[in-house]
Amino acid sequence: MTRPEVFLVRQPMASPFIHGAHRRQTSDSVLLRWARGPYTGIGECAPRRYVTGETCESVLGELRSIDFDTLARALASEDPIDRGRTLYEQGLSSLPEGGVGNNTRCLVEMAALDSLARQAQLPLSAYLQGVIGPDAPAHRALPAAVNITQVLDLSQPVQAFLEQRKPRHSLKLKLASDPHANRQRLEAIRTLEPTLALYVDPNMSWSPEQLHSSAAQFRELDVALFEEPLPQGSLEEYRRARLTHNVAIMLDESVTSPSTLERAWQCEALDAVNLRIAKCGGLLATAKMIEQCFRWGLPVYLGVQVAEVGPLIAAHRALLSVYDGFLGVEAGQHDRFFDVTMMEPMPVIDRQQNAIHLPVPTQLGLGCALTPHVLPFHCATDDASPLNNPLHMERAR
Template sequence: MPEFELYVARVPMARAFRHFTKSRTASSSVLIVVREGDVEGWGESAPRPYVTGETVGSVLAALARPEVLRPAAEALLLPLDDALDAVAGLPAPPGPGGADVAALAAAAGLETALLDHLCRREGITGFEALHRAGFGDVLAATPAPAPVATVIDLERDPITYLESLPEQWRMAIPHVKLKAGSDLRATASLAARVRDLLPVTATVSVDANGAWDPAAVLRHADALRESGLTWLEEPLAARRWGDLAALRGSGLTVMLDESCASAHDLAACLAHEAADMVNLRVSKCGGPLRLLAMLRTARRAGLGVQIGVQVGEVGPLWATGRLVATAVPDLAAVEAGRQDEWFPPDLTTPTYAVDRAGSLAPVLNGPGIGVRVTSALLERCTPHPIGSIDRPAGTTSRGPA
């Protein structure tokens, strides 16, 4: 029977990442590994209370429950296509608030570990597995390097940072995402100055992380539109559907992030016509399969899609986001993180890499999610024991095909 292990990863960041409501100086992840024989699969959960209501403690509790791990283990005993269907059908663990709220960050770690394990068992890439899982209608025929956004948080002056880049690098940037402060007029002015530094094909967004007041946004709607801003991301407190629809009615283009963590959220967003775009992240959507299901729904409804990251992803999560971003064509924007700036390079093999000169995230070509966790990362982690999962009577393991 497959065995599961959990690790808490708190790795200091070389510099802080700050937006209007939060600041982060270290990773805060739970790593999960599933092993059977010499095959293992890795996943990562990056819980954030302000996104899904989860904490490291709640994720550890959710992923240690036998009723969560047993069906996950049983899915791995099936032939590949049946196993992929079973993994896609696993319910998310109950969240810290009870069974009515899903633990999506916990689910993301578990789903990724199971997908990685199946791929390594069969000797296939994650890209091939996503096709075999039935998402060919939203995937490219072959993966390709993803053009990546430049995300500038409040620890940096955007103008100084952009002007410090070689002009060739700056002219390759497809999108700049600015973290917003409280002054909306100043934000509009800054967006206009950033717009002037970029190629005409580039897009610019502002992420308010849910901190703005709807009346204030409406008062400054003209200035925001005239600034050259392409869209506003999560401008209001989460799930204020009527107010978000009013912002769209003023002519602003709205992207949702924290407000759109689940299929239920997406359905509410569509019902209220509350957004033009959504930012989907593996870490908050419950894993790559759940994310692709939401992406399919969003695209059929005519919404643009950004693939985002959770700040502080140390390995399996950024790799899984990279898998999705290089597999899906025609994305509005892709975030790839700045692990090369925040963390030491020895946490995974291959190491994290982005072509900053060309603003491109390369494809990870290995089996599964494309990376392995290193001993250097595990030495920075704290193991968290969980009980064993007994094999159901009469079952046998399905080996590589």
Template structure:
């Protein structure tokens, strides 16, 4: 069924940088999987390895794909229909298969999303259909969804919100404010945001694990007084005791880097250390693990946000769009800023968000409905290629 696999990496320069407490990003960092079937249909998948999130790098993700993919190809995927493909993938712990001793969720996400994209294209189905088949907790026919505004550390809060026309500010449903290690500056940035917004717009703060426990404790009461909706990843990853202390003080806490899957979420729930969780496709290992984590959050009465990796170049934001527009229950949805980060479109159709009404529309498929542009393929670095004829990997051209 699979004729060939090609693995590429992309480090596209950003027209506008993105800063948060853990990293300053000036380029994308994605691994792409191009899957060509005997029918001629192609599926595209993407993973965004981030050392500070999952410990993966571009090179380790490529190595994981090249090492594990031939074994997975043999018998693991039943290609008879989209349903059987979803069932096949759901039966495998892909992050562990690709990672071996340690999970490799970005590599798994690149592989899984390519397989699902190819299967949906063959059947003429939308990617949202694969979401429904993955036992999604609250599926609906795709419809536009409100998306958050994320203000990173490179942007002044007052200037960013002040530039928005009043109708556009009023249409915002959620604003995330990135902050650094300085607690006083963090409180100032949140207060500035709230001074420009109505009570209908919630505001959260994302620390990216930068605060010590004592800093988080000191900031909590001040941010609670301002009415912050939640603090995302306030202290070091999996500091269950510190985050539980904030929750007991009445400050909602969202897990991000601390939650790679259901086991982490259950541990946090048992410790009373989380009220919210940020679900990101690459961090979780694909669409199916993301859907399962959403269902787990619902069962634990933990609210959920659909997040993104900074500088997703195509397949990742597209499958995220499928999750965002076909599942209900998101407390907030991030869509990324592909229209601002890259100098020219990297996909056809191009990344698009209604920045006036802050809405993301569904993609139309089949599959994700997108293909890489010549601009994207022109900057992609081919790393390895597998062909069914000889069943082995070789350097890609």
């Protein structure tokens, strides 16, 4: 086994992405390339302090504490499908006693699953179906393409966005704290696109009073869901908004694990949930949460982290090749944000049809490899030297 290679990728974006809590101008991802003998796996995480309390620097610090030699021996100790089932049921072994954050777990697990799928001579989607077992929806005929839900952030005017992007079926609109500006944007959308399903996302920037008043004002504008408008963890307030004020709530930042999903469900705090691979702790935890939601009949919105640069995009496609029936699916904007790619081949987005095509996977594992463009972002994590000071690319508004 070779030591894992780690890359801290902070790549400037062609245009900023702005929402009610933050302004993003670069990617902020950690990539991992890990060779176990002839099988090389890659992974990515995109930590956000305001979501899970993690940063790229905290992930790099936790990577130093992982015994990759012991983990490699554990992964080699069973048939790759059986080992994947053990990971699904028990999680990663050889982690520090105090555990690691969701993004670190996502990063290491993704590289492990990629290498195990290659060892099993399977595309990752087929490997996941074998790992999940009898509950895997392999018998379902999945669609050849999935419509995507586009996201209109605060950096773009409504009319120009609708003319250029031509969203179909649904649209997520980022909102800020100004009620008048919010209503103007919604009215402009409804004038130009009266039939779009509208989801609004204030990114935890509202108070309960603003949620109740905005919900009343927006009712005539037919807003389908309010995504995580209140500070993270406001489950009782969400329950009150749903049951007393008839506000439909989609949770995001408050749900980062199967246990927090269960807690929100028991509290009657949500009508739908936005699941993203990195914040949920990886592919396997996300799959467990999708399975649980489907059993409950709870709609799932499959989101992405802004400015993902590679393996997370491919992992997202693998989930779309295993599950269908999502309330909405985001595709990200890597094709618009970045001039050079950190991974090849990069999954394609059909911008003419606003869709992700899902051809039958033929390449093993994630089906991708990191490109030489990652090399300038290489990080040494095998010593205790101080990490570089973070570049503060995620600024509080």
